[in-house]
Amino acid sequence: MSTVNQAFTVKEQAMKAQKASKLLAILSTEEKNAALNTIADRLEQEYAIILTANEVDLDAGRKQNFDDAFMDRLALTKERIFEFAQGLRDVANLEDPTGIVQSDWELENGIQVEQVTVPLGVIGMIYEARPNVTVDATGLALKSGNAVVLKGGSSAIASNKAIVDIMRTALEDTRIPVEAVQFIDSTDREATKQLFTMKQHIDVLIPRGGESLINTVVENATVPVLETGVGNCHLYIDKEANVDQAINIFINAKTDRPAVCNAVETLIVHKEWLDANQDTLVKAMLEHGIHAHADEYAHSLIPGADEATEEDWANEYLSRDVAVKTVEDVLEAIEHIEIYGTKHSEAIITENDKTANTFLKLIDAAALYHNASTRFTDGGAMGFGAEIGISTQKLHARGPMGLPALTTIKYIMKGTGQTR
Template sequence: MTLTADVVTSVKEKAKKAKHVSKKMGLLDTEEKNEALLHVATALEKHSHFILQENQKDLQVGKEKGFSEALMDRLMLDQDRIHEFAESLRLVTRLTDPVGEILDEWTLDNDLYVKSRRVPLGVIGMIYEARPNVTVDAVGLALKAGNSVILKGGSSAISSNKAIVNVIHEALDQTKIPRDAVQFIEQTDRSSVQAMFQLKEWIDVLIPRGGASLIKTVVEESTIPVLETGTGNCHVFIDQTANVKKATKIVINAKTNRPAVCNALETLIIHRDWLKENGDTLNEALQEHHVTVHGDKEAESFFTDVVPAEEADWMDEYLSLDLAVKIVDSIEEAILHIDQYGTKHSEAIVTEDEKNALIFLNEVDAAAVYHNASTRFTDGGALGYGAEIGISTQKLHARGPMGLTALTTTKLLMSGDGQIRH
């Protein structure tokens, strides 16, 4: 991909503007940031007609290009969704501001006083696909944590994102937060993303949010540190002691509540003994919710119209009403399957055996592990973080839903009286 001078210059200028105001952002007090976010929330609802009008342009293009049902769902806005992301901003204003928090303090033998304080990251580069609500979530969390943010949304949502950012900029002009704290890259080709990768001097961290190929590209090609979010090949394991009503309810919710999101169930692992007793009940529920089962020969004995499973079925994030089904003889076999194919996002066990529950919770390596609950709770709002900026599946700095504190770092502050080191 050829990087033109015009693209590099444009992206760099936006990054410089964001960097220039980032110091001011770090000095704003909580009340000033909250007032600005409340003003933005009101403006988004007030100008919802304009946003929806622009969103229709994206939906029309998506229809013409034959976007999948899952992608169209992520792209689509209505009055309720605009109200939801305005409310998410209001929720963020009610969350404790992490900036300035003293994490630790101590005095050395030489009377040098040391304290560790939480401070903003600085400039966050947000690279994401499809969902216009991410524009609002990223802005709300970044600004509340005292950061500037550079937004690079996907081409599929360009009209919606431009409209949302226009409304945000006009609202910020009435507040203490400068509009330069929110930068939006309008170029829709990938060269603008490549340009961001080289701006380590101006951007402090990149956060990719989208499909596996996007995340892989950012992680492998960026010179800037990356807070890595991950795809969700999520599993539910039903062991031999699971309550049938509980298990069925959890599976149906995890698979069908919103199949196009990253915390939806993709592979169901079932203990053979449980399936022999309760397969009919589960099959009936899956049929009722129009779920297509992908399984092996054994699964064909219990489920209707099974699609023969291939290796890809254990690895793919369907984001649809398709479900891979694996039949096992033990919890050890279930965990082995998750270790091999999981993406370290969200995994669940349904069991009445406390010993098995502890084994699963302790041995499964994922950002979120559940006992007798749906994987759909891996979400910043659902878990009390407020609007999330993404779900981290890595192990450094932040893991799981990334809320306000994940968008801060620490600074050591020392106070002395002429101390020198010998």
């Protein structure tokens, strides 16, 4: 397909979504919820079709020698399909974020003012390997009254197409217009670039994926961007950390799902704690297949560790590799995080509340933890039903973005003939 034809097709899809968003915005909460439940039922009924398509993507991935972390994000199972179907039902059960009067007052001239939440309009979603994003983004968009234009990565093209076909077919039996869900099924990068400039028809772009994708969207889009971030997350074990708690949290944060953005990539350890608990830490790392890239001090204490390089401190491994940094105090830990962190999720393990409060106040990140795993930076885990991404910026939305992040406000002014 030529670039000209591709541009026309993308524009046409964006225009269809925009038109559908006007119809979607006036639907009742009950009508939107019924549609989400219908989609969820259909996804479960047709799961075998999705798995067949997913195997096409996995086979292509194996031929291209994609790494284990990438293949894990790409892979679907019956259980995973049923999980994101349930996620749609969870979203349906959440409060509708639109039509809420956040504040109201009367002007001196008698005009009544209401500040009301409304949908953004049309959301352009640009993402990489994870087919579950196709469902999560669609569910959150539709519940919040937004149409969505989906552009997934080429590696998941068969899976995404199958999922979208099932969702659009399901919408034929609901009040939500089918055109409210658009999927750009081209693998041509020009199709993605076209989305960057559809400001007339798309209200916001949300990129979700690796650093390269996110930077490309942020640097080139003329459409407003809700920026999500990569997760170079840190866990700091303070000298006053409970040993069992510190080990359990570290193992969970590193190995529960190493390929996700809220997994810990750097372990920062107080030297006194490491000296006292070296054997326990090393045993846990060996048992769970964790490979260390350690600074000079930790390297001498952790058998088999590689010497850490500057690159390791900034690396989002998405595997069972971890960088290990030793420090003298919490301020040194904070300094390291401020240099190399991505403002995603950071954690401290300590029994000293004063030390914890220093960490929590001085670290600039979307989510901070005291004596808990970073794996909870997740829309589902935090009660949002699902998430459309995790924002590491500060304007409009920050952290896991659920339904409220997909709305804006308008002012409704009611008068009795007032003029100015």
